[in-house]
Amino acid sequence: MRVLLHYAMDYAGPGLDVASCPEQDDERFASLLPDAEVIWHVLRPLGAADFDRAPKLRLVQKLGTGVNTIDLDAAAERGIAVANMPGANAQAVAETALLLALAALRRVRAFDALTRAGRGWPAPPSLTGGELGGRTVGLLGGGRIATLLRGMVEAVGARALFTTRTPRPSDPSWRPLDGLLRESDVLSVHVPLTAETHHLLDARRLALLPEGAIVVNTARGAVVDEAALVAALASGRLAGAGLDVFEREPAAASNPLFALDNVVTMPHASWLTHETWARYFEVAAENCRRLAAGAPLLHRVR
CATH class of the missing domain: 3.40.50.720 (NAD(P)-binding Rossmann-like Domain)
Known part of the structure; x- marks a missing residue:
């Protein structure tokens, strides 16, 4: 064959x-x-x-x-x-989502640039990061990847919540989408790209996230309205993002996300x-x- x-x-x-x-x-x-x-x-x-x-x-x-x-x-x-x-690819993607969340919380991109330039020590107070333990991680999706990631974040002391298209009111960790967003210090995206999920996270929904939240996307880029995400990150309302996927791939060097030092990126390689x-x-x-x-x-x- x-x-x-x-x-x-x-x-x-x-x-x-x-x-x-x-x-x-x-x-x-x-x-x-x-x-x-x-x-x-x-x-x-x-x-x-x-x-x-x-x-x-x-x-x-x-x-x-x-x-x-x-x-x-x-x-x-x-x-x-x-x-x-x-x-x-669930294990690899879940591990990468955790990696990106931690990298965004700890400002790894900015620290890496300073260190390579010989200016990494003493660490600038402006780059003081945060810990995942004690935060609430919202999982957009309830499939295998989200389930694996839930175990990982709970193991480091985070609280995990999730949402799915089909309500699961008997599960105390389930929330409707808008409710999940309001509680998520870190939001990790794990849904397929369909007509219903295209730009599911638009400007209105991104604004529901707590100030200083982190967005992680290892699913499909167009689930998130990229322009709205750029605006929220540039304004400082969102503290950072960890992105493996983009609305257009391969992402162009001119993508405005790449100009932000609070964004950690990969080239759709979380599975690799x-x-x-x-x-x-x-x-x-x-x-x-x-x-x-x-x-x-x-x-x-x-």
């Missing part, structure tokens, strides 16, 4: 003919599409034009959970199955660990075996 891995990573497992392609190399990607029966997809959007160049394509296997970068309707129209792998890749390849290879055998796919989305 001919597999196109749309990432600069080698796969050495048995039984599959896997050709890798960097996500930025559109020319190589186009040259590999005609023979591809399966695409192992990471982040570069896939749409009708790509599918039309791939007449043998039978499956788009998302390496991860979010399928917002795949045109599901176009795939369905062409009889192409789409599957994902929920939970495969050796352990995550091992789990990705295990599920992806299994679904190729199932496809070849005509068996039901794991985690089929469409």
Whole structure:
């Protein structure tokens, strides 16, 4: 089976003919599409034009959970199955959310710049940070990543609350969204990007957060209104942000968030660990075996 891995990573497992392609190399990607029966997809959007160049394509296997970068309707129209792998990157993303929260609280970006410039000691009082212990962490979402992160923040002495689309009034830690925001010293985003969640955190909702709150986003950039976030951070009403995702990716160097020293950033890489890749390849290879055998796919989305 001919597999196109749309990432600069080698796969050495048995039984599959896997050709890798960097996500930025559109020319190589186009040259590999005609023979591809399966695409192992990471982040570069896939749409009708790509599918039309791939007449043998039978499956788009998302390496991860979010399928917002795949045109599901176009795939369905062409009889192409789409599957994902929920939970495969949960440990890595939860750990990164904790990392970004701590980095924002402790002003790591500003300290790093001063230290590299030879001006890090004595530490300037203006960069006095805060501790996560004793604060309230609001989790926007109740899935696997949010559940793992809840255990992590509670282990360092924080109080964890969460919200979900379906009310859970029997759980004392559950809050409706606006109520969660009002109590969250740190807000961590863990919901998929859909029509309902696009700009879910707009200017009105960001204003509900306590003054000096921290926003962490390892989900999808457009869940947060980026312009409203910039304004809240620049004004000092929000103390900081830890961001792995942006409304437009890859984020341009001119993004105004990058000019703020109270923002810690990563390039949509919270999932990127050796352990995550091992789990990705295990599920992806299994679904190729199932496809070849005509068996039901794991985690089929469409």
